[in-house]
Amino acid sequence: MSLNAIELRQLRYFVAVVRQRSFRGAAAVVHVSQPPLTRQVQQLEDALGVQLLIRGSKGVELTPAGATFYTGACNILDLMDQAVARARLAGSGHLGRLDVGVFGSAVLDAVPRIIVAFRTLYPHVEVVLHNMDREHQVQALRERRITIGFNRFFRDEADLTWETLLTEPMLVAVPSGHPLASRAELSIDDIASEPLVFYPRVERPQGFTHYLMRMFHTRNMTPNIVQDVDDVVTAVALVSSGLGLCLVVESARNLQLPGVSYVRLRREDEVQFDLSMIWRTDDHSPLLRAFLEVARG
Amino acid sequence: MSLNAIELRQLRYFVAVVRQRSFRGAAAVVHVSQPPLTRQVQQLEDALGVQLLIRGSKGVELTPAGATFYTGACNILDLMDQAVARARLAGSGHLGRLDVGVFGSAVLDAVPRIIVAFRTLYPHVEVVLHNMDREHQVQALRERRITIGFNRFFRDEADLTWETLLTEPMLVAVPSGHPLASRAELSIDDIASEPLVFYPRVERPQGFTHYLMRMFHTRNMTPNIVQDVDDVVTAVALVSSGLGLCLVVESARNLQLPGVSYVRLRREDEVQFDLSMIWRTDDHSPLLRAFLEVARG
DNA sequence: ACCGGATGATACGGAAGAGGCATCACATCC
DNA sequence: GGATGTGATGCCTCTTCCGTATCATCCGGT
Numbered sequence: 001m002s003l004n005a006i007e008l009r010q011l012r013y014f015v016a017v018v019r020q021r022s023f024r025g026a027a028a029v030v031h032v033s034q035p036p037l038t039r040q041v042q043q044l045e046d047a048l049g050v051q052l053l054i055r056g057s058k059g060v061e062l063t064p065a066g067a068t069f070y071t072g073a074c075n076i077l078d079l080m081d082q083a084v085a086r087a088r089l090a091g092s093g094h095l096g097r098l099d100v101g102v103f104g105s106a107v108l109d110a111v112p113r114i115i116v117a118f119r120t121l122y123p124h125v126e127v128v129l130h131n132m133d134r135e136h137q138v139q140a141l142r143e144r145r146i147t148i149g150f151n152r153f154f155r156d157e158a159d160l161t162w163e164t165l166l167t168e169p170m171l172v173a174v175p176s177g178h179p180l181a182s183r184a185e186l187s188i189d190d191i192a193s194e195p196l197v198f199y200p201r202v203e204r205p206q207g208f209t210h211y212l213m214r215m216f217h218t219r220n221m222t223p224n225i226v227q228d229v230d231d232v233v234t235a236v237a238l239v240s241s242g243l244g245l246c247l248v249v250e251s252a253r254n255l256q257l258p259g260v261s262y263v264r265l266r267r268e269d270e271v272q273f274d275l276s277m278i279w280r281t282d283d284h285s286p287l288l289r290a291f292l293e294v295a296r297g
Numbered sequence: 298m299s300l301n302a303i304e305l306r307q308l309r310y311f312v313a314v315v316r317q318r319s320f321r322g323a324a325a326v327v328h329v330s331q332p333p334l335t336r337q338v339q340q341l342e343d344a345l346g347v348q349l350l351i352r353g354s355k356g357v358e359l360t361p362a363g364a365t366f367y368t369g370a371c372n373i374l375d376l377m378d379q380a381v382a383r384a385r386l387a388g389s390g391h392l393g394r395l396d397v398g399v400f401g402s403a404v405l406d407a408v409p410r411i412i413v414a415f416r417t418l419y420p421h422v423e424v425v426l427h428n429m430d431r432e433h434q435v436q437a438l439r440e441r442r443i444t445i446g447f448n449r450f451f452r453d454e455a456d457l458t459w460e461t462l463l464t465e466p467m468l469v470a471v472p473s474g475h476p477l478a479s480r481a482e483l484s485i486d487d488i489a490s491e492p493l494v495f496y497p498r499v500e501r502p503q504g505f506t507h508y509l510m511r512m513f514h515t516r517n518m519t520p521n522i523v524q525d526v527d528d529v530v531t532a533v534a535l536v537s538s539g540l541g542l543c544l545v546v547e548s549a550r551n552l553q554l555p556g557v558s559y560v561r562l563r564r565e566d567e568v569q570f571d572l573s574m575i576w577r578t579d580d581h582s583p584l585l586r587a588f589l590e591v592a593r594g
Numbered sequence: 595a596c597c598g599g600a601t602g603a604t605a606c607g608g609a610a611g612a613g614g615c616a617t618c619a620c621a622t623c624c
Numbered sequence: 625g626g627a628t629g630t631g632a633t634g635c636c637t638c639t640t641c642c643g644t645a646t647c648a649t650c651c652g653g654t
Contacts, residue, residue: 006377007304009641023602033643038603040641048381050388057601057650064582065387072380076373080303083369084345090362091347285361306612320631333613335632354621354630 008080010044011073013037014052018070021059089124093286097126101137101149104232109251110166110275111150118294125287141280147288148279152208162278165295170271171253171262173239173246180245181261188219188265195226195244197235208273212247215271236260249273305377307341308370310334311349315367318356386421390583394423398434398446401529406548407463407572408447415591422584438577444585445576449505459575462592467568468550468559470536470543477542478558485516485562492523492541494532505570509544512568533557546570 016026017037027034045052052066062070089095102111107129115127130146137149141160154162172191174181180190199209216223226244229235233255235246240257253262265271277295279288313323314334324331342349349363359367386392399408404426412424427443434446438457451459469488471478477487496506513520523541526532530552532543537554550559562568574592576585 005306005309006381007306009302009304012302024600032641034602035604035644036642042603048384048388050384052384055602059601063388064393064584065384068387068392069380069384072376072383076376076380079369079373079376083366083373084303086369087345087347087349087362087366090365091345091360095365096361287361321629329612330614331631332615332633336612339632352631356630 004043004047006044006047008077010040010047011077013040014044015070015073015077017041017053017060018062018066021061023060091286093125093288093290094122095124096285096287097128098148098287098291099128099130099140099146101130101132101140101146101151103131103133103137103149103151106150106152106251106275107131108232108254114295118291121294122290137278141278144280147283147285148277148291150275150277152273152275153211154276154278159281160278161281162276163292164274164276166275167272168250168275169267170265170273171248171250172265173236173248173252174261174263175239175242175245176259176261177242178245178261180263183263185264185266188215188221188271191245191247192216192219192221193224196223197227197229197238197244197246198223198225199235200228200230211273249275251275301340301344303341303344305374307337307344308373310337311341312367312370312374314338314350314357315359315363318358320357388583390422390585390587391419392421393582393584394425395445395584395588396425396427396437396443398427398429398437398443398448400428400430400434400446400448403447403449403548403572404428405529405551411588411592415588418591419587434575438575441577444580444582445574445588447572447574449570449572450508451573451575456578457575458578459573460589461571461573463572464569465547465572467562467570468545468547469562470533470545470549471558471560472536472539472542473556473558474539475542475558477560480560482561482563485512485518485568488542488544489513489516489518490521493520494524494526494535494541494543495520495522496532497525497527508570546572548572 013026013030013032013036016029017023020026020029023037023041024034027037030037041053048065048069050065050069051063052069054061054063086095100111100115111129115129119125119127130140132140132146132149134149134151134153137146137151138154138157138160140146141149150165154160156162172180172186180186180194183190199212201209201213213223227238229238232248232252236248236252236255236257238244239246240260242259247265248262277292279292310323310327310329310333313326314320317323317326320334320338321331324334327334338350345362345366347362347366348360349366351358351360383392397408397412408426412426416422416424427437429437429443429446431446431448431450434443434448435451435454435457437443438446447462451457453459469477469483477483477491480487496509498506498510510520524535526535529545529549533545533549533552533554535541536543537556539556544562545559574589576589
């Protein structure tokens with residue numbers, strides 16, 4: 001019957017016979033007796049409609065067609081092993097692609113550290129970073145364009161889970177020549193009248209700037225904002241040029257721009273920000289679990 | 298049982314299920330009922346130790362591992378089809394590699410024509426030409442380094458078969474300024490006293506030069522050899538420079554060097570040479586048969 | 595020239611596996 | 625809440641695969 005579909009068993013037997021140049025020898029290798037080998041190779045030849053082996057009295061020899069099919073069969077068997085191995089790796093989270101949403105100052109310190117740690121543990125996972133703000137992260141999570149997001153101030157959502165990764169104190173970026181630059185720490189009062197580089201206040205409630213503004217308002221102060229900038233790097237660059245002071249999270253200390261000193265805010269002021277990560281609650285993929293474990297340290 | 302080897306049937310079913318996003322839909326495609334699909338995919342997952350599909354109430358969905366394995370499975374099935382097609386092509390002589398031994402003047406006309414004709418009929422056969430003399434061809438045939446050889450004066454050998462392809466008349470290559478260059482044809486007598494570019498006479502009996510020398514000796518003449526050269530192209534180049542005349546086979550007419558005229562030898566002199574091809578008698582490969590058929594026209 | 599030992603091919607009986615049918619458990623939609 | 629869709633399960637039949645024993649050949653040593 002040439003209607004019979006070719007099965008991997010036939011390839012395995014055929015390859016063994018070719019490698020051993022003998023049916024009997026191959027029988028020992030594949031742990032079967034010799035007759036099944038003969039039959040399976042016959043069926044293979046029938047299905048192909050081509051003779052693959054020349055049976056001699058002291059072994060077998062390949063026909064030209066047999067030689068070309070042999071290389072193909074080897075490739076297929078190799079690919080099979082690879083596919084199995086890769087599937088198992090993917091099943092344990094060691095292979096695949098992880099899309100991560102990041103935003104602003106989160107990328108300055110904690111996230112890179114986590115990514116590096118993860119990549120050394122899971123070298124075959126392709127980690128792709130997407131820069132997007134909080135709302136876009138939530139949307140991208142729902143659309144499965146990212147698997148996990150990093151940000152601050154996540155709201156509780158029905159289908160998402162978030163978890164605080166770490167809490168960062170605030171620093172004040174001060175131009176090096178400024179009188180306050182040499183202080184060991186600063187209070188809110190110290191900087192209230194100083195020129196400030198600030199962030200756009202059009203953000204949604206519970207945002208970063210919303211929180212900062214409330215900090216001033218609860219003390220009945222109004223910050224002296226001289227410039228709005230929508231990302232930390234540019235803000236610190238303006239501090240570097242002497243335009244004013246700027247409130248940043250501690251991660252920003254990694255921005256080593258010339259002429260910028262970082263001074264802590266007084267602990268008593270309790271000004272600190274969470275860095276959180278968020279993912280789909282129903283996502284049980286091994287990749288996410290593995291990544292979360294690394295992120296939690 | 299994870300001892301079970303994975304078979305192609307399982308890949309075919311799995312791929313069908315993924316493509317249809319449904320077991321029942323896939324059942325129609327692969328012409329089986331739905332329960333076997335369920336079972337085969339279960340066995341596949343058992344063998345891998347990894348869940349590949351998420352069964353929902355309105356179809357199935359791939360896990361990350363399933364997606365990884367799916368691409369692998371598709372590759373394997375494609376490769377399988379290719380391997381089958383290639384084996385069938387090879388079985389009919391339409392695929393493979395043909396090593397051809399050629400020598401000297403044989404490559405100037407007849408062999409290129411045959412090669413070109415063969416390559417248009419069998420475009421997927423890789424034809425490799427090896428330049429080697431007669432004795433090396435015989436040796437290479439026995440060692441299977443070549444499949445067929447072209448040459449003149451093959452001796453009968455027990456394990457080899459040869460066949461005359463065509464018979465070429467001899468020409469005389471004459472410098473264009475020479476008095477004989479304008480003649481319609483020449484006889485042996487005409488050239489006996491002329492300066493001749495000739496070929497090394499150290500060759501084995503039954504060789505090309507041996508035959509040429511006998512041609513003179515039977516007429517009680519001695520050629521006036523002014524230079525020995527071991528290949529036709531160089532010989533004609535020397536004719537081009539006016540050093541002397543040279544006996545060549547008709548194929549050499551393709552050598553269009555400036556200042557060289559070709560004049561026929563008189564038919565009565567019956568000076569002509571066979572071009573033969575030789576192969577292993579026990580070689581029944583479809584490639585050789587196909588090539589012989591093309592060569593014979 | 596013959597016999598021993600190797601090769602692959604074949605015949606037959608039993609066991610494992612695949613497929614089909616009927617059915618179940620569950621979710622979704624109208 | 626029933627109708628209809630999904631995949632999973634149990635049971636039976638039939639195919640197919642495997643193992644033992646045997647055969648037909650060929651090669652090599654004596």
